[in-house]
Amino acid sequence: MLLLTYGLGLIGVFLEHTLAQSVPSFSKNVSDCPGYSLHTLQESNTGLTAQLSLAGPACNAFGTDYQNLTIQVTYETDTRLRVRIADSENNQYTIPESVISRPAAPAISFTNSSDLIFNFEPSPFAFWITRRSGPNSAPLFDTRLSALPETPIPPVITGDESTALDGFSLVFEDQYLQLTSSLPHDTNIYGLGEVIASSGFRRNVAVSGGSIQTLWARDAGDPVDANFYGNHPVYLEHRFNETINEAQSHGVFLFSSSGGDIMLLTPPNAKQSLVQYRMIGGILDFYFFSGPSPVAVIEQHGALVGFPSWIPSWAFGFHQCRWGYASLNETMEQVQAMRAANIPLEVMWNDIDLYHAFRDFTSDPVSYPGEEMRAFIRELAANNQHYIPILDAGVPHATNTSDVYDPYTRGHELDVFVKNPDSTEYIGQEWPGYTVFPDWFANATQQWWTEALKNWSDGGVEFSGIWLDENEASSLCQGSCGTGADLNDTSIPSVLPGTPGNPVPDYPECYNSSISGPSGNITINGTLTCTNSSALVGLSARGLGAGAQTGIDINAPPYAIHNGNGDLSDHTLATNATHAGGIVDLDVHNMWGLMEGKATHLALQDLQPGKRPVIIARSTFPSSGKWAGHWLGDNFSTWQSLYYSIQGILQFQIFNIPFVGADTCGFHGNTDEELCNRWMQLSAFVPFFRNHNQRGAISQEPYRWDSVANASRTAISIRYSLLPYWVTLFANASMRGTPPIRALWYEFPTEPELFAIDQQFLVGADILVTPVLSPNISSVEGIFPGRGQVTWRDFYTHAVVKASNGTATLSAPLGHINVHIRGGAALLMHAKPAYTTTESRAGPFSLLVSLESHSNAFGTAYLDDGLSNPPAESRNVIFSATANELKISSCGNFIVGQKLEALTILGVTNKPSKVSAGGKNLQSSNWGYLPDVQELVISGVSVDLNGAETTIAW
Ligand SMILES: *[C@@H]1O[C@H](CO)[C@@H](O)[C@H](O)[C@H]1NC(C)=O
Ligand SMILES: *[C@@H]1O[C@H](CO)[C@@H](O)[C@H](O)[C@H]1NC(C)=O
Ligand SMILES: *[C@@H]1O[C@H](CO)[C@@H](O)[C@H](O)[C@H]1NC(C)=O
Ligand SMILES: *[C@@H]1O[C@H](CO)[C@@H](O)[C@H](O)[C@H]1NC(C)=O
Ligand SMILES: *[C@@H]1O[C@H](CO)[C@@H](O)[C@H](O)[C@H]1NC(C)=O
DSSP states (O other): OOOOOOOHHHHHHHHHHHHHOOSOOOOOOOTTOOOEEEEEEEEETTEEEEEEEEOSSOOOSSSOBOSEEEEEEEEOSSSEEEEEEEETTOOSOOOOTTTSOOOOOOSSOOTTTOSEEEEEEETTEEEEEEETTOTTSOOSEEOOGGGSOOSOBOOSSTTOGGGOBOOOSOEEBSSOEEEEEEEETTOEEEEEESOOOTTOSBOOOSSSOOEEEEEOOOOOSSOSSSOOSOOEEEEEEEEEETTTTEEEEEEEEEOOOSOEEEEEEOOTTOSEEEEEEEESSSOEEEEEEOOSSHHHHHHHHHHHHOOOOOOOGGGGSOEEOOTTOOSHHHHHHHHHHHHHTTOOOOEEEEOGGGSSTTOTTOOOTTTSOHHHHHHHHHHHHHTTOEEEEEEESOEEOOOOTTSOOHHHHHHHHHTOBOBOTTSSBOOEEETTEEEEOBOTTSTTHHHHHHHHHHHHHHTTOOOSEEEEESTTTBOSSSSSOOOOOBTTBOOOSSOOTTBTTBOOOOOOTTOOHHHHTTTTOOOTTSSOOOOOGGGSOOGGGOSTTHHHHHHHHHHOOSSOOOOOOSSTTTTBOOTTOEEGGGEEHHHHGGGHHHHHHHHHHHHHHHHSTTBOOEEEESSOOTTGGGTOEEEOOSOBSSHHHHHHHHHHHHHHHHTTOOOEEOEETOSBSOOOHHHHHHHHHHHTTSSSOEEOOOTTSOOOOGGGSHHHHHHHHHHHHHHHHTHHHHHHHHHHHHHHOOOSEEOHHHHOTTOGGGTTOOSSEEETTTEEEEOOOSSSOSEEEEEOSSTTSSOEEETTTOOBOOOBTTEEEEEOOTTOOEEEEETTEEEEEESSOOSSHHHHHHSOEEEEEEOBTTTBEEEEEEEEOSOBSSOSOEEEEEEEEETTEEEEEEEESOOOOSOEEEEEEEOOOSOOSOOEETTEEOOGGGEEEEGGGTEEEEOSOOBOTTSSOEEEEO
């Protein structure tokens, strides 16, 4: 830490200035903002506190400068450092503990052991963060003017002057806060969201372009490079020093619900890149996570905001949904058709077709009668299947006495709805017509919400989980716009897709409906030639440095670009909509979806005590993962959406919302056979696996085409056999924040050729997925991390991949997804994957061991009942192989009913002369050896996973 000197003279000058200036006028220019000087420093054993005073005349750039700020620096753990800068008057909005609770203040001192060190200079005040373990390397974060490039810097978006940069002083005004940090030139940044970035999973910090992450929840169907549903002001940065082959990651999280822009760019001719925060409210409450591995950064973020909720094992099954199942009969037909086609269906869903007049908490008395719903859902339950309905954000404003709608009446009585500034109810418009919106800050909202959910379930819709839609919150008119929803008028200002006048015309890139017809059929490797190569996701994007830049061209969607809405109040609650206690929506807009998810989770805990709630939410915020999972929203039936789904899934792992997936086969537009085939296979390796479709588009359930049915059966069978692996990965997420899905570089952080890869991903550490992301091809190029030091074996054939220069061209006919197991892995599996996860769990276990260097493997499996919340008992089984033997041991109190009955050990160089289990030699009929793939197959054993250590030797 540096010593400081006080800037008292400047404070005096400034005081006079503000007193003279009674009416602020906004200069819209930060170039002459004076910054702050630090004084009144008090150090403690957990950090320091000091005052900051404006260091010159107020600039009043986009608001009124605060004269006095308080900075608190807290070494919260050895890996987490908090730097909180707030107005000393405490006027600015801060997120209350009741919404997001954070760990208590540290009880012991980390100031001398923390790997992160806060350094500062007092005047003008600036700080920088370094590592204790690398004091001489570039700071992780550095706000010193001397570290930043010259200004002015031309606009990040050509032609948009508001994206130019001019002045890097700390600005802290009531409506504008700005802080800028230097970053190493072209560093690797991941996260900041929610976004679909044309640059790929690695954010664009390049000279040409850069990125702007706008923080404002918005109902927009999967736009590229624009803000939409969720807001996550956290990034993961990775630095690799080639000279010393050292790779370290760290994280930076701004804890703010305010709207804002976060800009990433490399100014022309600059030696460094930079990140600039431009917030329109709140305070600057930064957390720094030291990693140094990327997985550790994600865990450290989770430890702060909350680890993901426990997921019941059934939620890993396959989910089927669509908008447009006109009746319960049509819904039931899907369940039957899936069964008839022998394609596993675990969870059936309904969209808003379920509702009476589009009203939340209802089912239509004619098309979805309550008692028939009850019978249907109970029959599902009897078959180990589940049901999840949609729940929209807007609640009908039904005031007509001849049209009583209890959820509104009761909510009005309990005073739970968002208000106008004059205390009348704020009325927006959604599918049911005029609507009000729950105010999660009001005292009685939780009680009302729980009651409404209970009444819905009691009325026949006996849901297992809840799907939260439109919760940005979406409103289709601007401002408080009308009154008195009634059954006769559910008109919204649009025609539903699939209704006469609004057909769904779009097909995937390269699809030619004049050849292939309206059923979405296309012939793989047939007569179609795709001339629009810009639509394809090419492998030329791979490799260090090239990824981001070429990625932009390859992935630029010619048709799918949606810009932000402009006005903050457009298409959502107005910024002046008022919450209990006088909070305006401007400050808390970004948390509506989080707060709804939390209230729904707490309601389900009440209604289904002891069970793990399954909630899928559209709008999310830091800590949403504690309460809900997420789907990637209203995507498109396109190859590009298929590709973009991978970066979305990777992003939400950083946000600690790991239970995530895309609308498989695509939502907007018509899918086709080939795309749906590839997508069903890809999503089988993604946490949340749901096929969902737009109203009016051609049907896309997996049984609709023979090839898709086959591909789905194959992939789902693998998924269900790997359930113990999924359950283990998610237990680690819930206990430690460990991300289940990983970018390749997380496991191989010193291999820069992986830093931009987002066409492949890892499930855990051990399963590498290489999907096909383009039409009309039957091979795919894959990169195989480890630079030849890691053995990768084909999941199906068990053959070792021959990857020259780290890449291999893999055969990928339609219906085949390439999956590889890492050498050194030991995966516990269900030996008999069945129609449902429950039946799969009831069968015996098998074990797949992939030896590295012909001797070593290690794996663990977490086992519990898959339902209890929190888990009652669990058991951790450990598999450890060294030269010619495998030891199996376990600890915990959960009694595993099923035995381990089969083992496959890959990488056994020579045929063993004998094989033993628990010291007893096995009969030769109980094992076999395949020399081509060096595979030892053992059957006829029955290993008790609860028992003492068992050794299998060969
Ligand atoms: C700022 O703090 C100084 C003391 O350091 C105090 O005299 C002054 O009134 C404060 N200004 C405001 C606007 O609170
Ligand atoms: C890499 O490490 C070397 C040796 O410590 C150091 O001299 C060099 O500055 C580092 N490079 C970067 C880009 O940090
Ligand atoms: C469902 O189908 C059955 C038999 O076809 C029919 O009797 C019933 O009315 C239908 N129900 C609805 C809600 O359409
Ligand atoms: C709906 O319209 C019908 C016929 O026009 C009318 O009788 C009824 O009162 C209306 N219902 C409501 C709730 O306004
Ligand atoms: C909530 O209830 C408490 C205690 O009854 C009361 O003091 C407070 O004013 C209420 N808050 C709101 C926002 O209604």
